[in-house]
């Protein structure tokens with residue numbers, strides 16, 4: 001049996017990009033459906049840091065106070081841990097504006113943030129289909145049909161709307177025209193993340209980690225959880241799993257045929273390559289399991305293709321080395337929703353909204369995507385860690401400058 005449900009807009013994915021656009025459109029009187037394949041709350045591969053420049057937007061989305069009540073400490077210093085080097089510099093203060101009281105960014109677990117945003121979207125009137133996966137999009141005159149499949153159910157539901165928004169991220173392949181094809185290259189970057197309690201890292205410091213074959217970060221989030229996340233090349237990970245599997249130091253249930261688990265290899269590599277990480281985690285306890293995702297797909301894509309709008313990672317993604325993906329997701333969702341809500345209904349209105357949204361997206365995010373690519377390129381180049389260490393030791397101000405270039409102080413249009 002097939003059920004049919006008609007809406008003004010269908011949003012695929014309930015990460016920060018999807019809920020930002022859904023919430024804003026629902027508040028402007030649109031009949032919105034959100035399709036999300038996972039049950040919430042769920043943890044996610046992400047460093048979980050959000051720049052202060054987003055706080056005015058979180059207030060507009062009406063989750064600012066809840067975010068302030070739960071998020072970890074203010075991050076007032078940016079750091080660099082690589083080899084024996086542990087360097088730090090001031091984090092730039094967010095620009096003057098309504099968010100001045102929140103001059104510094106903080107981190108909040110994605111299990112909490114994404115649920116807060118989804119609950120706000122539900123309160124604003126969005127209809128939520130969860131856990132349901134969007135598996136196909138087909139045109140039906142001026143409308144489009146999205147086929148969704150609920151977990152463990154035979155029944156198919158068809159959602160119908162003139163506006164479709166792809167907010168499904170970029171790390172999973174799938175059959176939708178907006179999803180990216182799978183890659184399997186030695187240079188692919190795989191994402192890892194875990195929470196620890198009892199770390200000795202200074203509460204106001206967010207260090208960038210540079211190590212052979214990858215980069216990462218650490219930051220205190222909510223409830224005494226330290227969020228540790230990183231990206232590592234596929235070929236380096238394979239080498240490490242074999243290397244640590246044969247040296248006889250790790251003996252646990254995950255060791256198999258001479259290979260240790262990816263998580264064991266990653267944490268050991270981080271601790272051996274960065275003294276700051278081994279110091280911070282020396283007495284810490286892993287809370288929950290390590291999560292893995294990817295390969296990640298940094299780059300600028302299209303904001304509108306085949307009559308499908310894209311927000312968040314689906315539209316474009318910066319290397320996580322600058323920790324700006326949540327900001328770009330929230331802000332792109334907001335930008336698109338404002339353009340759609342102000343445009344006349346119908347195809348011509350959608351196309352005009354798409355042109356304005358694409359221009360605003362590039363104006364706001366292109367610099368940080370390119371800055372992140374440049375930093376990641378240096379961090380990933382073999383042998384360049386020593387050069388980075390020398391530069392940062394002699395000129396710690398480059399850390400502050402890097403944070404500025406990555407958009408940490410750039411106000412969201414309409415909130416400056």
Ligand SMILES: Cc1cc2nc3c(=O)[nH]c(=O)nc-3n(C[C@H](O)[C@H](O)[C@H](O)COP(=O)(O)OP(=O)(O)OC[C@H]3O[C@@H](n4cnc5c(N)ncnc54)[C@H](O)[C@@H]3O)c2cc1C
Pocket residue numbers: 012013014015016017018035036037038045046047048049050132133134135167168169170172174191192193229230231296311312313314317320323324325326327329
């Ligand atoms: C190691 C690492 C560390 C990072 N650290 C930070 C950081 O500290 N700060 C920061 O700002 N950014 C960080 N990022 C980037 C950030 O995680 C992403 O940019 C952000 O999650 C993108 O949000 P999104 O809403 O576009 O997509 P996502 O958060 O990926 O959400 C997409 C949602 O869509 C759902 N979905 C997917 N396919 C379907 C489907 N077919 N049907 C229904 N639902 C579907 C998924 O279940 C998911 O809930 C990091 C990334 C990595 C890899």
